Amino acid sequence: DIQMTQSPSSVSASVGERVTITCRASQAIGNWLAWFQQKPGKAPNLLIYSASRLYHGVPSRFSGSGSGTDFILTINSLQPEDFATYYCQQVASFPSTFGQGTKLEIK
Amino acid sequence: EVQLVESGGGLVQPGGSLRLSCAATRYTFGGSWMSWVRQAPGKGLEWVANINADGSEKYYVDSVKGRFTISRDNAKSSLYLQMNTLRGDDTAVYYCAAAPNKYFLDYWGQGTLVTVSS
Numbered sequence: 621d622i623q624m625t626q627s628p629s630s631v632s633a634s635v636g637e638r639v640t641i642t643c644r645a646s647q648a649i650g651n652w653l654a655w656f657q658q659k660p661g662k663a664p665n666l667l668i669y670s671a672s673r674l675y676h677g678v679p680s681r682f683s684g685s686g687s688g689t690d691f692i693l694t695i696n697s698l699q700p701e702d703f704a705t706y707y708c709q710q711v712a713s714f715p716s717t718f719g720q721g722t723k724l725e726i727k
Numbered sequence: 728e729v730q731l732v733e734s735g736g737g738l739v740q741p742g743g744s745l746r747l748s749c750a751a752t753r754y755t756f757g758g759s760w761m762s763w764v765r766q767a768p769g770k771g772l773e774w775v776a777n778i779n780a781d782g783s784e785k786y787y788v789d790s791v792k793g794r795f796t797i798s799r800d801n802a803k804s805s806l807y808l809q810m811n812t813l814r815g816d817d818t819a820v821y822y823c824a825a826a827p828n829k830y831f832l833d834y835w836g837q838g839t840l841v842t843v844s845s
Contacts, residue, residue, distance in 0.1 A: 621789070654831050656772075663822055663835035664764075664772065675833070707772050711830040714786035716762075716774040 622646050622710050626719035632727040637698050641722045643691040643708035652712035655684055655693045658721075659704045667706075668693065700726075729754040729834045731823050736839030743813050743843070749806040749823030749836055756804040760826040763797060763808050765819035766838075773819070776808065777826070790816075813843045 623646035633639045643653065651671035656664035666675045668684035671691055681696040695702055703726050708719040731754075735747040749761070762777040776787045776797040785797050796809040806823050820840050824832040 652830065656832075658772075663837055664832075665835075666831060666833055669831040709772075709774070709832075714777065715788045716777070718772040718774060721771040 621715055622649060622713060622717055624708055624710055624717050624719040626706075626708055626722050628722060629720065630723040630725060632725045633698055634727045635698050635700060639695045639698060639724060641693045641706055641708075641724075643686075643693070643719050645689045645691075645710055645712075648688045649710045649712035651687045652710060653684075653686070653691050654709045654711065655682075656707045656709065657702075657704045658707065664707065695724075698724075729825070731825060731834055731836035733821065733823050733836045733839040736821065736841045738842045738844065739813055740845050741814060741843055744809070744811045745813065745841060747808040747810065747821055747823075747839060747841070751804040751806070751825070754804070754825065754834065755827075756799075756825075757801040758827070760829045761797075761799060761806045762824045762826060762832060763806075764822045764824055764832070764835075765817075765841075766822070767816070767819045770819075775821070778806070779829070810841070813841075815843050817841060818843045 625644045653671045655668040658664040672684045683694045705721045705723045730752045733749045763775040778785050778797045794812045798807045820838040822838045823836045825834040
């Protein structure tokens with residue numbers, strides 16, 4: 621199975637700052653990667669698919685990049701509603717696997 | 728608006744069985760891959776299983792193979808997860824999710840809690 625490793629596990633930032641979260645796959649997955657946002661007690665929401673494509677309705681301050689084994693989620697100009705936990709997920713092969721998550725906290 | 732509503736969760740003893748259901752509304756269920764994803768209390772997301780549109784392809788995470796069975800009834804726009812020989816580490820919120828293009832989970836239900844404990 622493909623292992624997904626996210627870093628950092630947690631990060632603190634202030635409103636207006638830029639944050640980057642990385643996700644590394646244990647083998648090449650092309651661009652078969654998604655990013656999700658999850659708030660406490662809620663289901664995850666799809667943000668980015670195919671590594672860099674913004675899902676409809678997601679603000680443009682979110683962006684994704686990368687291919688192969690290394691991927692980045694960037695959030696520009698953090699807003700209060702962005703403080704949540706973020707997960708990457710590979711869908712290149714089944715079983716699909718998620719990263720362990722990155723908790724974004726307010727500084 | 729697409730709605731996925733899970734049901735069937737609850738408290739079950741180790742070794743027991745439970746069947747989860749997920750009902751889809753306002754969604755072209757019959758043409759979509761569907762998945763189950765779970766989240767243990769305070770932990771991250773774990774992909775459990777998925778099934779293709781006509782039910783002929785199914786995939787499972789190793790930890791549930793031989794114990795869990797995913798199925799669907801397109802006439803009822805419903806997805807199921809039959810869980811047998813349940814263990815404590817199966818305790819989690821179980822989400823159903825829809826992948827219209829097979830791969831990316833666009834729509835999620837609100838989740839149903841399964842607790843395995845004596």
